[in-house]
Amino acid sequence: MTGAKGIEQELRAALEAYLTSYLTRWDLQKAVALFSPTIHGVGTGHDEFVPERRVFLEIYERDFRQAPNAIVWEQSRLQVAVLSDTVGITTCELHLHTQIQGQEIHLNNLRQSLVWKRHESGRWVIEHLHISFPSTEHGQDESYPNKELEARNRVLARLVEKRTAQLREALEEQRQLANTDRLTGMNNRPRIEELASTEFLGAQRYGYPVSSILVDVDWFKRINDQHGHLIGDSVLKAFADIITARLRAVDHAGRWGGEEFLIICPHIGIEGALALARGLRETIAAHPFPKIGPWTASIGVSQYRPGETLQDFFGRTDAALYRAKELGRNRVEVAPNGP
Known part of the structure; x- marks a missing residue:
């Protein structure tokens, strides 16, 4: 009733x-x-x-x-x-x-x-x-x-x-x-996947561009092995703060897993996403991390292609990140098969 x-x-x-x-x-x-x-x-x-x-x-x-x-x-x-x-x-x-x-x-x-x-x-x-x-x-x-x-x-x-x-x-x-990652205070993976899915559907329906940026802390295992997990946690928190400070109001970011962070950028194409990613890499490289000193990040970038699935979209972003690592880390790359 x-x-x-x-x-x-x-x-x-x-x-x-x-x-x-x-x-x-x-x-x-x-x-x-x-x-x-x-x-x-x-x-x-x-x-x-x-x-x-x-x-x-x-x-x-x-x-x-x-x-x-x-x-x-x-x-x-x-x-x-x-x-x-x-x-x-x-x-x-x-x-x-x-x-x-x-x-x-x-x-x-x-x-x-x-x-x-x-x-x-x-x-x-x-x-x-x-x-x-x-x-x-x-x-x-x-x-x-x-x-x-x-x-x-x-x-x-x-x-x-x-x-x-x-x-x-x-x-x-x-x-x-x-919806929150306890360590960093960012969106956790289920929440960032939910937000990405919403933007993905918007891009399919209205045709606006959506890009993704995947950030990985370089040599993170070394930090834990040499300085301990508490220092490793503090580095992840610092990365989260740096990423959050660089976002536009419409962007979404979250901890993707381990030492990886995903950023979803609606209404921005590959060139704009690359500019954001490069600025982020430079900010991270210039940041004085306590106990470990300067550190770097590898970053992969891709733009949604009409007709592809969300899993394909994330897969190309991950491939771009893998390429950045293969080419020596501390760099920004687009997926080998294009944006």
Whole structure:
């Protein structure tokens, strides 16, 4: 079921399941199964602030001991606010009837607001709970008009917006971690392949040029063997910083593997890519690397040819790099069979 109307029906059904398990069936386990692990809330009757799920369980167990009989409930009002596909609010007014110690107990006009969040399994769970008890039982003037309920919904909506923003930030952080090479902070290979594929499709569809540059740290094994892997790591980080500083705003770069770095240059032909690569080689050769002194890089360059596959494109760039190594390293070469 999709759309706001469908989500509203889902929230109504979730509220019905919660009230039935908690009140009519008096089933503690089913009721608390609808709680989010991070649930919190407040009950204005006893001024109880509930900061975590454990405290909710303690309060519910206490309620079950104090009122062991099932509760007959009537719902006089219900408002459902759909904030997003994964967040909603239900605000209802209830009238409760039960027996405690042989006496009939009637609690009218109990107001309850629940913030619901869609669990990754698809079911709805309660993230925040607010209860306002009847004024006859818990102090004077506990009767809230509609404006008060609407104001509470706005407060809860702001709370949900804040929590949603926090969730978005956490998801973005996870996405960044999944796409980033931990050592250099550049795009990792899966991410640079994804970006290259996007530009590749753009070149096929719109006909703009795309070039690639593959950079290899010369004699990198010597660095690790003579100076240790920590120094080797620092050299890779320095290479990444140099490459990143030379990029245009539209370029994409990432660690291709080991001591190799790939640069994807959209909207630039072979001559422009060669100029960028030569400037990069000169910058690297002039850089004073700590502990190891001056160092060099070999670079291969190619331009996408209409009709070739992405693998062919990368293969020609790799062949250009291999040629640069064969010819003595510290140089820029185009693939033997042309750009």
